[in-house]
Amino acid sequence: METRAPEQGSKGIVVRLVAATIAAIGLLAMGTSVREADAHESNPRFRGPGQPHSPPQSHPGPGHGCGGAGGGGTGGGDGGGAARPVGIDTGSLHSCALFSDGSARCWGYNDYGQLGNGATGPSSCAINGINLQCSPTPVPVVNLAGATSISIGDYDTCARLSDGSVQCWGVNENGELGLGTATGPETCTVTGVGLACSTRPVSVPGLTNVTSISTSAEEHSCASLADGSVKCWGLEAGQFGTTPTTGLFISPQGLPYVPSPVAVPNLAGVSAVETASFHSCALLWDSTVSCWGDNLSGELGVGTSENDVFPPATVPGLTGSTAIAVGGQHTCALLPDRSVRCWGNNAWGQLGTGTSTSCLLTAVFPPIEIPCDTTPTPVPGLAGATAIAAGGTHTCALLDDTSVRCWGRNDNGQLGIGTTSGPSGCSYNGGAPVACAPTPVAVPNLTGVVAIAAGDRHTCALLADSSVRCWGYNVFGQLGDGTTTDSPTPVTVVWQ
Numbered sequence: 001m002e003t004r005a006p007e008q009g010s011k012g013i014v015v016r017l018v019a020a021t022i023a024a025i026g027l028l029a030m031g032t033s034v035r036e037a038d039a040h041e042s043n044p045r046f047r048g049p050g051q052p053h054s055p056p057q058s059h060p061g062p063g064h065g066c067g068g069a070g071g072g073g074t075g076g077g078d079g080g081g082a083a084r085p086v087g088i089d090t091g092s093l094h095s096c097a098l099f100s101d102g103s104a105r106c107w108g109y110n111d112y113g114q115l116g117n118g119a120t121g122p123s124s125c126a127i128n129g130i131n132l133q134c135s136p137t138p139v140p141v142v143n144l145a146g147a148t149s150i151s152i153g154d155y156d157t158c159a160r161l162s163d164g165s166v167q168c169w170g171v172n173e174n175g176e177l178g179l180g181t182a183t184g185p186e187t188c189t190v191t192g193v194g195l196a197c198s199t200r201p202v203s204v205p206g207l208t209n210v211t212s213i214s215t216s217a218e219e220h221s222c223a224s225l226a227d228g229s230v231k232c233w234g235l236e237a238g239q240f241g242t243t244p245t246t247g248l249f250i251s252p253q254g255l256p257y258v259p260s261p262v263a264v265p266n267l268a269g270v271s272a273v274e275t276a277s278f279h280s281c282a283l284l285w286d287s288t289v290s291c292w293g294d295n296l297s298g299e300l301g302v303g304t305s306e307n308d309v310f311p312p313a314t315v316p317g318l319t320g321s322t323a324i325a326v327g328g329q330h331t332c333a334l335l336p337d338r339s340v341r342c343w344g345n346n347a348w349g350q351l352g353t354g355t356s357t358s359c360l361l362t363a364v365f366p367p368i369e370i371p372c373d374t375t376p377t378p379v380p381g382l383a384g385a386t387a388i389a390a391g392g393t394h395t396c397a398l399l400d401d402t403s404v405r406c407w408g409r410n411d412n413g414q415l416g417i418g419t420t421s422g423p424s425g426c427s428y429n430g431g432a433p434v435a436c437a438p439t440p441v442a443v444p445n446l447t448g449v450v451a452i453a454a455g456d457r458h459t460c461a462l463l464a465d466s467s468v469r470c471w472g473y474n475v476f477g478q479l480g481d482g483t484t485t486d487s488p489t490p491v492t493v494v495w496q
Helices: 006-012 014-024
Strands: 085-090 094-099 104-109 123-127 130-140 147-152 156-161 166-171 186-190 193-203 210-215 220-225 230-235 256-263 270-275 279-284 289-293 309-314 323-326 330-334 340-345 357-361 368-378 385-390 394-399 404-409 424-426 434-442 449-454 458-463 468-472 487-492
Touching (some): 085 147, 085 458, 094 156, 156 210, 156 220, 166 210, 220 270, 230 270, 270 323, 330 385, 394 449, 404 449
Parallel strands (some): 147 210, 210 270, 323 385, 385 449
Antiparallel strands (some): 094 104, 104 130, 123 130, 147 156, 156 166, 186 193, 210 220, 220 230, 270 279, 279 289, 289 309, 323 330, 340 368, 357 368, 385 394, 394 404, 404 434, 424 434, 449 458, 458 468, 468 487
């Protein structure tokens, strides 16, 4: 183990100070004692029914960030010229679209260079008197060519290239960019403090033959390789499947991180990997699912809660899976019959089951009970699903009639149903009800959808006409419509 120089101690904590400030003024789905909004929302990287799960051949296909149409969340709009959007992904506070020429454009929060446009900004979003950098319309990711998929975390973004390599950009205070160091290559000044970052794509050294990439909210990324293995890097809080014995650094704040990709142990035959803040899951060649990491609310699907699981464990009773989606503290799988099963935290109805058992959380004081399911549970009344996307506390499914249904938390309009006041109210442990839908509801007036992506509190869809529509939270312009106004109905991303 090595420790970074003490003189950099003030920098490493700024990421969390800014995150705490954002959370305090309501920008992230945080504030619960069960960490459910620390999550990504998960960037949804899915595989459609009927796609093979056999080992990749010499030329791996698109990864599971936003991939080509039908192979991951996908983006929209003409974008100018001959190139058209063919992929999308959403993070907590920014979004990106992949284009048919291998380029990408991103929009939303940009204090750490996570939009990849070679700078922070270009705009400033004033949030309760705090000026933070953003872009409410898409900006080009500079020096990016040959991208086949893209994946978004809170403050960083990664892309898989056609040669099987990976490039990342954004914050690098805990080795998030996989460069072997947590310094540089640039410095981004956030609230007056300089932070390690890169405002443009940089290559992850030594990482080749990548078949899928997943970047999480909690400052780490994982990639599946053509040989069926998985490698991860960045902040380490159990998401690596074990505590690495080599290449582990400790920040001045006592945070463990691994700045270079390391293998997840006891995991083989992986076709795609999905990461959330504190847990990860892998879809295997045999169509089973393995999960590892934090299991506070049963999000690993192994029939228990509050027991972290290392190394990866197979989700029992779940076979034939064609896609997985990992959210804040919940996980979902798509099955060959186009049904969906979900498990984990259900405090806001994000499992879509309408009912659930409860998990007693003794890790918090005083202990509380929250709605949860610790094993895969069918989402009732949902048929014909072709893709799934899990956000921080909500979930969406694309159906075979090209419509979209969503369920879970809706206080920012992330379900797209035209209101932030219902259709139901979800609460637990005596708390005030929060707008939610505990079972799937249709997104009105939205058809022709070919792919979806769910962020922390916003959602995006790619349409067959190459437009992208987004809805929900928009404080940093992450809906891409040129405003910073929330929208409970889909708005069109404006390409400049």
